[in-house]
Amino acid sequence: xxxxxxxxxxxxAPGLAGDGGRPRRGYASGKAxxxxxxxxxxxxxxxxxxxxxxxxxxxxxxxQVASVTRALQEVAVGLLTDHLHHCVVDAVHASEADGQASLxxxxxxxxxxIRL
Amino acid sequence: xxxxxxxxxxxxAPGLAGDGGRPRRGYASGKAxxxxxxxxxxxxxxxxxxxxxxxxxxxxxxxQVASVTRALQEVAVGLLTDHLHHCVVDAVHASEADGQASLxxxxxxxxxxIRL
Amino acid sequence: xxxxxxxxxxxxAPGLAGDGGRPRRGYASGKAxxxxxxxxxxxxxxxxxxxxxxxxxxxxxxxQVASVTRALQEVAVGLLTDHLHHCVVDAVHASEADGQASLxxxxxxxxxxIRL
Amino acid sequence: xxxxxxxxxxxxAPGLAGDGGRPRRGYASGKAxxxxxxxxxxxxxxxxxxxxxxxxxxxxxxxQVASVTRALQEVAVGLLTDHLHHCVVDAVHASEADGQASLxxxxxxxxxxIRL
Numbered sequence: 001x002x003x004x005x006x007x008x009x010x011x012x013a014p015g016l017a018g019d020g021g022r023p024r025r026g027y028a029s030g031k032a033x034x035x036x037x038x039x040x041x042x043x044x045x046x047x048x049x050x051x052x053x054x055x056x057x058x059x060x061x062x063x064q065v066a067s068v069t070r071a072l073q074e075v076a077v078g079l080l081t082d083h084l085h086h087c088v089v090d091a092v093h094a095s096e097a098d099g100q101a102s103l104x105x106x107x108x109x110x111x112x113x114i115r116l
Numbered sequence: 117x118x119x120x121x122x123x124x125x126x127x128x129a130p131g132l133a134g135d136g137g138r139p140r141r142g143y144a145s146g147k148a149x150x151x152x153x154x155x156x157x158x159x160x161x162x163x164x165x166x167x168x169x170x171x172x173x174x175x176x177x178x179x180q181v182a183s184v185t186r187a188l189q190e191v192a193v194g195l196l197t198d199h200l201h202h203c204v205v206d207a208v209h210a211s212e213a214d215g216q217a218s219l220x221x222x223x224x225x226x227x228x229x230i231r232l
Numbered sequence: 233x234x235x236x237x238x239x240x241x242x243x244x245a246p247g248l249a250g251d252g253g254r255p256r257r258g259y260a261s262g263k264a265x266x267x268x269x270x271x272x273x274x275x276x277x278x279x280x281x282x283x284x285x286x287x288x289x290x291x292x293x294x295x296q297v298a299s300v301t302r303a304l305q306e307v308a309v310g311l312l313t314d315h316l317h318h319c320v321v322d323a324v325h326a327s328e329a330d331g332q333a334s335l336x337x338x339x340x341x342x343x344x345x346i347r348l
Numbered sequence: 349x350x351x352x353x354x355x356x357x358x359x360x361a362p363g364l365a366g367d368g369g370r371p372r373r374g375y376a377s378g379k380a381x382x383x384x385x386x387x388x389x390x391x392x393x394x395x396x397x398x399x400x401x402x403x404x405x406x407x408x409x410x411x412q413v414a415s416v417t418r419a420l421q422e423v424a425v426g427l428l429t430d431h432l433h434h435c436v437v438d439a440v441h442a443s444e445a446d447g448q449a450s451l452x453x454x455x456x457x458x459x460x461x462i463r464l
Contacts, residue, residue: 193458205447216437
């Protein structure tokens, strides 16, 4: 994981305040939803352990792993989408440099999700 | 998850006994390793929850989600590989029909992992 | 493929003029590069046909297919990145509604590339 | 692409003759189908070039690239499936060593398709 400091536009405090002072943290509005989805995924991974512990037939475990993987990627794309709609918009409005840096970071994150 | 009954070659009890009576469950030899990897992944998912709870910068969470996804896919491919080397070989030796059914199941599982 | 009309911010002509009148079409600056990469990919697909025609060993063809797939995904992410840095920035500057529509479209495109 | 020599079970000529002398080349029976699919994919890549040439809106090109990518992965999984049902079965029957080598090769190919 990268360091939490020195992000693009950190000087203009993206994620903390946008216009009108409303919070801009990308997932702020849906935070409870993400927490609930991640709690469910954690339970699914625990279920995978129990499947292996119980010598479940391999292909069944693999299909279940694929299902958990997909749930995680849904979370990733959800977070990225929220990020685009909040932090990135703020950064673009802050300055040309902040905007380009923020978008460059998004592009790099997409590459990691797609695994290029 | 699919039902655990009526698998290819169920009649010849794949996964329970191969030649010489040694267990054939695909991940038998590496079971402890899979359990340990899944326990680590479960901890990583718990870490994702803490990141969201702490309002961690979105792209950092997404990059970490991508890392957990990759760890899960490594588990999936590991399980599939073990399955090929044990259950599938047994099924191929059992009969032409068992072998083809087992390989068809593998192909279908691969499609789900690749998401086609 | 979706229709080419009625895109987000079409009213403000994204891709045709930005500040200072310079073209904003995302891949404008790198168009020759994309054309050259796609020509190479087209040649690689032709090579795949020749491999199948010549009864090349399956795993070798599959590995080569994976290589072409990766090259195509590099093109997709490149185009998406250019799009973010040009059209999306313009749309965000044009209006809140244009910006959100453009970012929603990007999110939807990412989902299709990731295949969710 | 890996070399075409020294494959697993090369000594027992997989892909050239199975029981009863029928050809075992994995895609032999569906060769015309693969050639036709690859010809179509080649045409789609040519279409991508024309889209870029015509300054088509980026997200539309990206969505089309994703569609071509998926068609290629269908070819990859089809080839892999055929390979499992023919060459791998032959190798497993030939000897324990040939079978394990052939399955190891399949596992390695799956990793490249999944990109691990």
